[in-house]
Amino acid sequence: MIPGEHYIALSAIIFVIGGVGFLVRRNVLVTLMSIEVMLNAANLALVAFNRSHLARGAGQIYAGQNHTGQVFTFFIIAAEAAEVAVGLAIVLSLYRLRRTVRSDEADLLKN
Amino acid sequence: MILLGQIFFYISALLAVGGAGAVVLSKNPIRAAMGLLLLILSIAGLFASLHAQFLAAVQLIVYAGAIVVLFLFVIMLLGPSASTPADGRGAIVRTIGGGLFGLTGLLTIAAAVRASMGTPSGYPVGTVDGAYGGIDAFGAVLFSDAIIPFELSSALLMVAVVGAIGVARGRQGVGLTKNERESVASVPEPSMSPTPHSGLYSHESHGSHALVDAPAHGDYADHAATAGASKGHA
Numbered sequence: 410m411i412p413g414e415h416y417i418a419l420s421a422i423i424f425v426i427g428g429v430g431f432l433v434r435r436n437v438l439v440t441l442m443s444i445e446v447m448l449n450a451a452n453l454a455l456v457a458f459n460r461s462h463l464a465r466g467a468g469q470i471y472a473g474q475n476h477t478g479q480v481f482t483f484f485i486i487a488a489e490a491a492e493v494a495v496g497l498a499i500v501l502s503l504y505r506l507r508r509t510v511r512s513d514e515a516d517l518l519k520n
Numbered sequence: 521m522i523l524l525g526q527i528f529f530y531i532s533a534l535l536a537v538g539g540a541g542a543v544v545l546s547k548n549p550i551r552a553a554m555g556l557l558l559l560i561l562s563i564a565g566l567f568a569s570l571h572a573q574f575l576a577a578v579q580l581i582v583y584a585g586a587i588v589v590l591f592l593f594v595i596m597l598l599g600p601s602a603s604t605p606a607d608g609r610g611a612i613v614r615t616i617g618g619g620l621f622g623l624t625g626l627l628t629i630a631a632a633v634r635a636s637m638g639t640p641s642g643y644p645v646g647t648v649d650g651a652y653g654g655i656d657a658f659g660a661v662l663f664s665d666a667i668i669p670f671e672l673s674s675a676l677l678m679v680a681v682v683g684a685i686g687v688a689r690g691r692q693g694v695g696l697t698k699n700e701r702e703s704v705a706s707v708p709e710p711s712m713s714p715t716p717h718s719g720l721y722s723h724e725s726h727g728s729h730a731l732v733d734a735p736a737h738g739d740y741a742d743h744a745a746t747a748g749a750s751k752g753h754a
Contacts (some may be wrong), residue, residue, distance in 0.1 A: 411529045413643025417568065418633055419533045423540045423559070424624035430544030433618035433653050438549045438595060438606050442556050445587065446540045447564050452579075461643035463652075470664040474652050479572050479664045483658075486582050487673040491680030493587050497594045498688035503688060504598055514582045 416457030424450035437503065438508045441496050443492045448489050535562040541630055549602045553591045561585050570645075572653040 410494055427446030458479025467475040503515055535558055542555025560583040567576040595602045636642070651657045662670055 410645050411526060411569070412641035412693055413645060414633075414636055415529065415533075416643060419536065419566075419627045419628060421625065421632075422538055425622055425629070426540040426544055428625065429541075429618045429622040432621055434544065435601070435610075435614075436549060436602075436603060439543065439552050439592065442549075442591065445556055445583075446543055446559060446680070449559060449583075453563055453566060455574060456567055456570050456572050457645070459572075460645050460648075463646040463648060467698070468665040469663065471661045472578050472648055473657055473660070475523050476658060476661040479537070479575055479653060480656065480661055482572075482575055483578065483662070484583055484666075484673055486578060487677060490582055490587060491676050493590060494680050494684040495687065499686040501592060501597070501688045502690055504601070508601070509604070510598060510602060511642045513610065 413457050413461040417454055420450045420454040420457065423447075423453070435512050437500050437512050437515070439513060441493065441500070444496075445489065445493070448485060455479075455482050455485075469500055488515075525569065529566070529668075532562040532565040532569070535559075536566070545604075547603060549595045550592070553588055553595060556591070557584055557588045560588065574653060574655045574658045650656050 424447050425444045427450060430443035430446065431440055434443065455478040457478075459475065461494055462478075463474045465474055466472045467477065500510060506517065507514055538555070539555045539559030539562060542558065543552045546552045546555060560579060562585075564576040564579040567573075567579060649657070
């Protein structure tokens, strides 16, 4: 079997790629996608850690094997869907105001 | 069997890194969205290899089915202006920032990998029940221990939907540019008058300035006055 470290290393690499994209790119759409990449990396790390911490009955009620990381990932996916919906609405609103999707031209609150 | 699992892991890992690289590097946002799709598919495969079948299905449904499609909708809606042309403004600062982040992260990963090389695994994958990660066990956890955050997440999604509608709809017409106002103003109003051109080409008759109720300042004064005049004339 693949040990957990491999998954964690892969998740760290993907997170770094997403973070570099978030810092370097100026297209708001690509910035949002980079956030998605980082969250996916975090999800992978959570599920991988969960796979190596399987203590039975770790929850309050459920007595089976521990699912905490997977439940976390589930809620992260829900939060991420909400984030993308609102973020893309903001992108559309920015485009309507400024005719651009560049993040450095979103300076409506400046001065 | 073990070899097959390893091959699956390494192929999925390679595809995931390639997808993430495509998101970051591609100039065209549609290609970036396709890279995101590739990353999501391979992460779903890795979830399946970690015995999280339900999460793999949720990943496919929510990410590939909803989020990537939403991205593609917005990219197609914006058209060619979704891809920004490159210019050198702030390139040095961004390169320094991104380079420092990437370098620090990769060095940290390399140091961690080098330190753990040769030692027995600190995170061995345990043996799981057959039901682990399936919809039975996951649903049992979700509706016993995690019931409060589950209900709260439904409230979160509700608020997000309402907020997205409110933000994307905007105030009608307020944020329009000059060209858009012009095009809106030049659309003939449906009128019952026998002369169809009376409202459209009546730029000469500026007699009804009192009808203008829009905030007429700056560039928009002419168009607002024209619109008001044509409206009054029709």
